[in-house]
Amino acid sequence: MTGKEGDYRKGMKVNKGVWKRRISIPGLLALLCLLTGMLSGCGFIEWLLEDEEDFYEEEQETEGEDGTEDSGSTVSLSERGTVISQENGKLVIDRRSREQEIPMGEDGxxxxxxxxxxxxxxxxxxxxxxxxxxxxxxxxxxxxxxxxxxxxxxxxxxxxxxxxxxxxxxxxxxxxxxxxxxxxxxxxxxxxxxxxxxxxxxxxxxxxxxxxxxxxxxxxxxxxxxxxxxxxxxxxxxxxxxxxxxxxxxxxxxxxxxxxxxxxxxxxxxxxxxxxxxxxxxxxxxxxxxxxxxxxxxxxxxxxxxxxxxxxxxxxxxxxxxxxxxxxxxxxxxxxxxxxGIDDLVQACNQAFQVVYEQDDLGDAARKILGADNFGGNTRAEGYTNMVDLGMMLDNLSDYGEEIERAREKLEECVVYNVNGRLHKQAGGLSVYYPISVQGSEELQTFAQLCPCNYYYALVDKVAYGAGTGSAQDYDNSSLLQDIADLAELFGISAAGISNPTTNIGEFASVDESELGIADIYFDCNGNYVVEFEDMDELAYACCSVFVNDGEDGIFYVGSTEEIYYDYENNLIRDDFDGLWLTADGVMLPLELAESTDTCSIYACEIMLNGEYDTALRIEYDWEYGEWSVIGIWDGIDPETGAASREVYELEDGDVFEPVYYWTSLDDDTEEWYLGDACTVDGEVELTYDYLPAGYYFYSFELHDIYGNVYYTPYITQEIDEEGNIWFYPDDMEDM
CATH class of the missing domain: 3.40.50.11970 (Rossmann fold)
Structure with missing residues (x-):
């Protein structure tokens, strides 16, 4: 990739110091991949069309500890209390009801x-x-x-x-x-x-x-x-x-x-x-x-x-x-x-998401949805629930028209009382599924059977289609929006469904000029690492990922930060990394951003607790006071069952935790997990935001597209010296 004209040998990021000679390290252009968030097949409507397994008629069998089979219960379509259909382009909701409701007891x-x-x-x-x-x-x-x-x-x-x-x-x-x-x-x-x-x-x-x-x-x-x-x-x-x-x-x-x-x-x-x-x-x-x-x-x-x-x-x-x-x-x-009030809310949401679905700029809508509060972790360290606050989602989309505001009003009418803690102070009371990161095709099929709004479902399907093809421009949803007697049949029973997707979760995903509308990757005259786009329609957000050289043939993942400058007017992002990192009692913590609001950011750090327990340390950064604090340890989402841990535990005196670092070879695809130095808890854990230890590091942009895919840009070498100055050693831009 060709760089801009000018001098890009940049040494220090501040405008002082001497130029250093560029160091070329073979293998530094090897591209890593973070977990992709969406499935890479076609739209998931087609997959359910091909799937012959009938969820509602399926006999569930499980085996107990005594080895006997539990026959389960057949869930039949005829026994559902709710049927949602579409007539003349509008939802029709039919639910079981009684002519007269009579209390079953006299009192109490x-x-x-x-x-x-x-x-x-x-x-x-x-x-x-x-x-x-x-x-x-x-x-x-x-x-x-x-x-x-x-x-x-x-x-x-x-x-x-x-x-x-x-x-x-x-x-x-x-x-x-x-x-x-x-x-x-x-x-x-x-x-x-x-x-x-x-x-x-x-x-x-x-x-x-x-x-x-x-x-x-x-x-x-x-x-x-x-x-x-x-x-x-x-x-x-x-x-x-x-x-x-x-x-x-x-x-x-x-x-x-x-x-x-x-x-x-x-x-x-x-x-x-x-x-x-x-x-x-x-x-x-x-x-x-x-x-x-x-x-x-x-x-x-x-x-x-x-x-x-x-x-x-x-x-x-x-x-x-x-x-x-x-x-x-x-x-x-x-x-x-x-x-x-749910019927009115569902109808209003369907009309609201019709407006969102019909927007030309899917990227703008997706970024606003992803900007809403989410629940249950939604990081690689803690697992994904993909549950997003409906109220904040609608708030973020409010400039799309009165249909959005009407849906927000109906939500407020339904949620008659709620309480929220400081980290979720704007939560609206009901969440809704949105594919931040899908862990398998079965998850999408389950959502297909539950979604009450066909236009919201069409929006999610459009995002899923884009995840598989790299773009949603040629997406066709005609089967979704036609009149049909039962949306449950359309959404996962017998009439339609999602394409049989394959996933690139866990594989290496490099970014090139054909993806995300990237026009160029270069260093500007101030020594900043820049990614320029033809447009930023498909970019949801970006982080910077930092790795440290192990001194031999591999690198350790240090973590990701939010230190990115967005220039939407000129369609570019540039790094704002200052070399500072969070440590606990002097031990570098591999941080992953879990969620970010106007008031704080929550990070997850995978740790080994007391030598035997793999869990995640939750850490908060308060934007108002500029302070870091430990929330506690949370086991996250069970990867096998999907169950969320109910307890956030406090670290106790005498507890010993060791950060867990991901390591990958620069020579081949070998990857391992290693434990860092141990920290012993004695009172409050001392968190310090200070310069990384002197040494050579590798830096890359972590680009999240609106479909949930995650890519690395080519990463470059940077040196942090004893004074905390950052020196960059970019390879020739032609090699990038």
Whole structure:
């Protein structure tokens, strides 16, 4: 690639010092790849067309610890409570409903808790702790809690791990009332059987359901059974379970709540409309302490006639206090969603995203969507949930027209109460799936079956198509936007779907002039590394990636930073790297940006804790005060199950952590992971933002396109001397 005219031998980035002779290092133009975020096949509508497997008719079979097969429950299209169709270009929403809703009891409350203990119980007794919280509440004759326990290999309470057990908490006493053979708590039939039994034996004027365990957002669902290979209740399975309960009831549940991570989503809310009046859930991960059951039951003891809205507000407030007591309030989110407003919200969102979809500049829309708050990590170190705040998404798109503003208004009408911590202060209460980084074709198929808005789905499909082809300019979605009797059939059952994608996740991806509209890569007259574009339509954002030479035949990945200058007027970006880096007690930390807001940035740093535990250290940079601080350690998203860890742990005195560094060879494709120097915690971890140690480093732009793909530009050599001065040694631009 040819450079600009002028002198680009630049030594120091500041305008002083002597010129240094260029050093040519063979292999420095080898291009690395960060994980690509989207699949590289064609649009994913076509893939579902080719897929003959019927998700809703599929018999799910899992194997328990005893080796027996759990037959699972068949989820049939005919048993769905919601059918969304399209007629004359408009959505038509048809849901199960009753001519008259009659309370099933004369007064009081019954709350059914589906307590899937999983490793949260076996590793630390979190489920047992919540039972103890409930027992500590004021006794009440008008409120009862009915539990079904299962899903854990060990219980701290006197609860069996060999069968399902049912308990009733009433008047301050917990009594076992029933037991059943062991079964998969991640199966729709297990949930429905418990609730059918429950509403028959313990009806009340108002009834609620709490699903307790790990959550994962819209894709992998909730309730991961430890004894059945962590099988979970998908959103489709969960909706089917409530549909099977429907005929045993004369009224809806007052609420369906999730004491689980990441479950306050539009996709979840849409599925639950026929079965409950309110949704209680968190957009973000929940701390291990979860809900405050003492506070909830104390409130009902004093206010037995409270409705779901009033109770939900109290649970929100108690939840935030509970988080604050656990020093976890900064990441807290919790909301109460009135499900009767979801139809209007879905209709408004469909119209809003039609406007977005029809924009000529897809890049502008994608950048605005990616600028919204997201939940659950979404980094390589922590895993991806791809859950993005719907409210902030609409706020960022607001200049597209009144349709966007109308959808935002409908969201505010639905979310009747919510609380947010400092790091999510603008969260709107409901998240929605957006493909920040897709981990496989099954994820996209699952979303296809859940998405309630065809134009939003078309937008996501357009992005997926661009990920596979490098551009969405020739994208054709005519099959998506035609009239059809059931969007579920179009979106993943039998009529259409996504193309069978292949993924380049984990492979090397170099960038050249044919990609991202790159016009040139060069050094300017001030010694800044510059990438110039024909246009920046397909660039979402960029980071700078820094590597350090191991002194032999390889390089270590130091991490990425946000020190990039964007010049949209001239269609270019240039580096703003100053050689400063974060260290903990003098040890360099391999940082990866997790999220960034107007007030702070959150970074993830992969570490080995106490010599045996691979996890991530979460670190915050406060833009207002210019301060770094440790949030805690978080295990992130389980790569096998998709379950989000519920606990952010504080480092304790005596803990030893070692940064985990990625290493790759300059001679071949060999890659390894190495541990850095150990840090022993003694009080507060000392974070210092200082110059990198003197030595040779390699620098590259990490370019993220709007389709989720990530590329490196050719990287160049830089030297940081003892005074912190940065010297660059670019190869001839012709070699780049």
């Amino acid at each position: 409350w019954t709350i059914f808790v589906y307590l899937c203990g999983s490793d949260l119980e076996s590793d630390g007794g979190a489920a047992s702790d919540d039972i103890e919280e409930a027992l500590a509440a004021y006794p009440s004759q008008q409120t009862r809690v009915v539990y079904q326990t299962g899903g854990s290999s060990y219980w701290y309470q006197d609860i069996s791990d060999e069968r399902l057990e049912r308990f009733v908490l009433e008047n301050g006493e917990l009594q076992k009332v029933d037991e059943r053979p062991n079964a998969n708590m991640g199966d729709a039939g297990t949930l429905s059987e418990f609730l059918i039994w429950g509403v028959q034996h313990y009806p009340a004027e108002r009834m609620g359901v709490i699903l307790w365990d790990h959550g994962s957002g819209s894709i992998n669902g909730v309730c991961f059974d430890e004894q059945y290979e962590y099988d979970s209740l998908s959103i489709a399975e969960m909706a089917a379970a409530f549909d099977w309960v429907y005929d045993s009831m004369t009224d809806r549940f007052e609420f369906i709540g999730f004491d689980a991570c990441l479950m306050s989503t539009l996709e979840v809310a849409n599925q639950l409309v026929p079965y409950a009046r309110y949704l209680y859930a968190s957009e973000e991960y929940e701390p291990g302490t979860g809900w405050d059951y003492t506070g909830m039951l104390d409130y009902l003891a004093e206010n037995p006639a409270a409705d779901g809205k009033a109770l939900g507000k109290q649970i929100c407030e108690d939840y935030y206090v509970h988080c604050r007591e656990a020093d976890a309030q900064q990441m807290a989110t919790f909301s109460v969603t009135e499900l009767s």
